[in-house]
Amino acid sequence: MSSEPPVPETSVLAVASHVGKQFVHSHTSRSRNKIAVFVLQSLGCDVAALNTVQFSNHTGYRQWKGTKVTAQEINDLWDGLKQSYLDRFDIMLSGYVPGAAAVEAVGSIAKELKEKSQAKPGSFFWVLDPVMGDNGKLYVADDVVPAYRGLVHLADLILPNQFEAEYVVALLPLLSEVKITDFASLRTAVETLHSRYNLPHIVITSVSLPLTAEQAEPESRPPAHTMSVVGSTRTSTGKSRLFSITFPVFDAYFSGTGDMFAALMVVRMREAVASSSLKDKASWLSDDDVDALDLPLAKAAEKVLASMHEVLSRTCEAMQVELDRELADDPAKEGGLSGEERAKKVHLLKSRAAELRLARNWGCLRGPTIEYRAVKLE
């Protein structure tokens, strides 16, 4: 495996936060917290991380509180970067942003970077992961959803999950609700995003639809526990070029997979266009005669899913080994634990064991073996 980075020199502004269960370790940060930053760096990107959640002054491990940065603070941070001549970015990756005003502040950074790049098409690319919720549940404030309305058209690539895609489409004037329930409504959603928002590239990251009649035939039925990503790059007339990649799902919950996916997409998209003339075209938009399966987006997504699958497989294996070891460890000590304490211990050990194994599986990030291929959706 070559030690050369897969991308040319690439400066990334990563706007995100580290919430959820990892939060409690944020001051004594465990290595796997800052997943997007580590993935980007270890694949050769120079990363400035603008954190959207910071920590209160009330130290003491058990009293850590996250405080959300305000829009004003995001603006100040951005001004600070500019004043220090640290505002030259090839790519911006934005993830979870707390609150509508903060979302707008992030949008105006993107707008500024986009405007600065006008003279040099393709020199700035915004990957927007519109983190709002999953599995039918919003986990941002209600006003965050419309706050994306003014921004989405500025993005070059968006990475909603199926639930978020419905919300994004629903942001459009005149469309009050869109449910993605089958392939037809999925296509409508993607085409609407391409045509109304002019969005160049879309990847819906976790698509789970009822089987079509054809798929339901016993001989072509996909194995149980699979999911798909569905992507498309628009043509010059706003038509979709849809592909999908189906992959097996692990029966375990890992936090940070979304951040890992987004960071890998940044690297692999940049890689896919770096040696072609596409890199000098606005939004890296392929010519109309390029087939769905030949899109840089499809090539990138294949590599990303290959890395994801390898890292998650290794994480599953290591998790089991770690849990077996920890729970077998010194059973005498367990004597003093109540049932509740024991359950808490098991929960903590499980959370720790399920953290993504990135540092030891760098090879999976750098040179994964592609197993799941894109297929064309027509």
Place this chain on the structure above:
Amino acid sequence: MSSEPPVPETSVLAVASHVGKQFVHSHTSRSRNKIAVFVLQSLGCDVAALNTVQFSNHTGYRQWKGTKVTAQEINDLWDGLKQSYLDRFDIMLSGYVPGAAAVEAVGSIAKELKEKSQAKPGSFFWVLDPVMGDNGKLYVADDVVPAYRGLVHLADLILPNQFEAEYVVALLPLLSEVKITDFASLRTAVETLHSRYNLPHIVITSVSLPLTAEQAEPESRPPAHTMSVVGSTRTSTGKSRLFSITFPVFDAYFSGTGDMFAALMVVRMREAVASSSLKDKASWLSDDDVDALDLPLAKAAEKVLASMHEVLSRTCEAMQVELDRELADDPAKEGGLSGEERAKKVHLLKSRAAELRLARNWGCLRGPTIEYRAVKLE
């Protein structure tokens, strides 16, 4: 180059801070700030970073203030890790710790981890970088120096620079002052540390001595601008086994080189003992018949310096390219800058350009070519 990490599974507690010029970028952290953590992770270690300097709530980029964590906070953080079953570490790496009480708190973490490892010799190893000053100047409070007195004997490997080594030796009762001015006083310092503190391994990281008579002979004179590291692993009777590695010095200032050196030493020492029976011996102490040049410490230091030299070479090259580009960039814009503003801009651009290029030079960390070999000092 193999993608397998050079070390077996290794859990590291990294106690350090990120001060100095990088500090201003700490919230929007530039990728190169957290050098030790990145180096450790990218070589396969699982790292918990206990930061000894944290940030005030006064956000706004220009108003960031660092607040030093107190001893109580360090204790709380440690208790939190224990309660979450996150206190299993193979190695602790400690660097800059602000204030005497905080130094003592870090020492008691080391003591606790050391005691826990008694039943399994070699299962815990403390690398202590006693950051106190350089070039004749202390940059910690005066009471930090004696605070190390109660701790140094707990360390397995210390990494002082020449100036700090004098201070550490001077901590010993009865020795009020030691100046390292020549090879004889250097040897005395190392032997004193071995015998009085029982210190297993010592590397003095930046030794610059007047030439000996022999070295001063024209044919054996080292090239200008070199420095040495001098290391030793004690024998069972406390004798030294001294080696030195001389390497060229770059004519530029890079911050973070000390952190990079320490993190690489952690990885390479672990690697050097991992496949031998040494890993099951307390402090990984080689048998008495092992020659200075065959010590794991010497092998590790050779690899570390090879990586350092490659990364610094690449940084120098990239720095020049970046500066040329930035300063040539859009000279029309410069019109509005006063002389003072222009000087400030150049300073900021230089600071940024001099940041260690780690993300793009992962190959230099992973598989450096050894150019500078250890020689025996007798």
